Each structure stands twice: as C-alpha cells, then as structure tokens.
Amino acid sequence: MIILYTFGPQFGLPDPSPFVLKTMVQLRMAGLDFTKDSKGFLKAPKGKLPFIDDDGEIIADSTFIRRHIEKKYGFDFDAGLSVEQRAIAWALERMCEDHLYFALLHERWAHDANFARGPAQIFNMVPAPVRGAIRVVARHMIVKTCRLQGTGRHSPSEIAELAERDLDALATLLGGKPYLFGDRPCGADATLFSFVAHALVPIFEGPVHATAAHANLVAYRDRLMALYFPKTAA
Numbered sequence: 001m002i003i004l005y006t007f008g009p010q011f012g013l014p015d016p017s018p019f020v021l022k023t024m025v026q027l028r029m030a031g032l033d034f035t036k037d038s039k040g041f042l043k044a045p046k047g048k049l050p051f052i053d054d055d056g057e058i059i060a061d062s063t064f065i066r067r068h069i070e071k072k073y074g075f076d077f078d079a080g081l082s083v084e085q086r087a088i089a090w091a092l093e094r095m096c097e098d099h100l101y102f103a104l105l106h107e108r109w110a111h112d113a114n115f116a117r118g119p120a121q122i123f124n125m126v127p128a129p130v131r132g133a134i135r136v137v138a139r140h141m142i143v144k145t146c147r148l149q150g151t152g153r154h155s156p157s158e159i160a161e162l163a164e165r166d167l168d169a170l171a172t173l174l175g176g177k178p179y180l181f182g183d184r185p186c187g188a189d190a191t192l193f194s195f196v197a198h199a200l201v202p203i204f205e206g207p208v209h210a211t212a213a214h215a216n217l218v219a220y221r222d223r224l225m226a227l228y229f230p231k232t233a234a
C-alpha cells in the first residue's frame with residue numbers, strides 16, 4: 001500500500017501544496033490505491049512534501065514519485081504523445097514548478113491579508129504554545145526563499161507581468177482542448193491542473209489570482225476536479 005504524505009485539505013482544495021495535489025492526481029491517473037497521512041512533515045527526507053512510502057520504499061519529490069510509478073507499475077503517463085509533445089509537457093511543468101510557483105508562494109506568504117487567510121491556517125494543528133512562533137519562523141523562511149530565488153526582489157507589477165505571461169501561455173496552449181494534448185489527460189495535466197487550481201483559489205488576491213481567470217483555465221480546473229476529486233468538485 002502506498003502512503004502519500006500531505007498537508008491535509010486547505011483553501012477549499014485537497015491540499016495547500018500544488019506539488020502534493022499534482023501527486024494525488026498522478027496516483028489516481030495511474031489507478032493506484034493510496035492512503036494519506038498529514039502528520040509526516042517532520043519525517044520528510046528532503047524537508048518538503050510530498051513524499052511517499054511504497055511498501056517501505058521512500059520516494060520524495062513529485063517528479064521522482066512520478067518516475068517511481070512509471071518504473072515500478074509500468075504506467076506511461078504520456079502514452080500516445082509524440083517526442084515533441086513530451087518535450088513541451090516537460091517545459092510547461094518546469095514553467096509551473098520553477099517559475100509560476102514562486103509568484104504564487106510570494107503572493108500567499110509575503111502579503112499580510114493573504115497570509116492570514118491562507119498559510120497561517122496551515123499551522124492550526126500545531127500546539128497553541130508554539131503555534132505563533134512557528135508561524136513567524138515559517139513565514140520568514142518562505143519569504144526569504146522567494147527573495148533568494150529572485151521573485152521576491154521584483155516589484156508587484158513585475159511579478160504580475162511574469163505570472164501573467166505564464167498563465168497566458170497555459171491558456172493559449174490549452175486553447176479549446178479538454179486537456180493539454182487533446183481528449184485524454186497526460187502526466188503534465190496533473191501539474192497544470194494543480195497550478196491552475198491553486199492560482200484560482202478565491203480567498204487570495206494579487207497578481208497570480210488576478211491573471212488566472214481565463215475562461216478555458218477555469219473550465220479545465222473544473223473538468224479535472226470533477227474527474228479526480230468528484231467529492232470536492234460536487
């Protein structure tokens with residue numbers, strides 16, 4: 001049995017981490033049963049979620065979890081895609097995970113109102129005497145990470161411009177198709193869905209949320225939510 005280590009539902013989504021949400025979709029795409037454990041963060045081998053325990057084998061990082069599924073279970077997430085489509089899929093995933101992600105992170109953690117409405121709530125399960133201190137330290141670390149990565153050094157309008165270009169690129173490449181490459185979801189749809197769903201979370205305001213509202217991205221989020229999380233979508 002596979003155990004997926006998660007944060008637990010937040011922000012009206014199955015998980016407040018786009019990487020965990022992506023992994024849930026990948027596991028469901030591959031038809032694998034799994035249970036969720038939202039108390040494993042301190043055991044995370046890379047200090048981040050997600051990671052999985054697959055019958056004692058520990059795999060950390062959503063991309064390596066995908067590789068594990070492909071190797072161990074022989075599931076090809078990109079069956080039927082051309083070499084060129086596989087390359088586009090990889091490039092789009094990297095755009096979401098290594099570029100758009102930081103605008104999203106900055107929007108949620110650096111702005112007081114968004115932080116209070118969103119990330120601050122993740123710590124509600126921490127015992128009261130240390131909850132406040134952990135919130136402050138975690139926020140400081142994430143804001144510093146955004147600065148070290150570079151996004152945190154840009155002005156709000158520059159971050160908006162970068163996020164808008166990412167979301168416009170996704171909307172343009174998706175066009176009127178149900179999924180990235182047509183009628184069937186592929187591996188990259190797990191990632192794209194997750195980041196679009198996160199960008200559209202209505203409790204946040206700022207450049208990512210403001211530029212995410214393309215009609216085709218909203219419909220795409222709804223389509224994948226209904227497919228993989230019918231109870232949340234209902």
Ligand SMILES: N[C@@H](CCC(=O)N[C@@H](CS)C(=O)NCC(=O)O)C(=O)O
Binds near residue numbers: 019
């Ligand atoms: N490359 C990793 C990224 C995972 C990641 O950044 N997870 C974040 C949540 S969105 C995390 O656990 N952060 C905790 C921390 O940095 O302390 C993946 O694809 O799984």
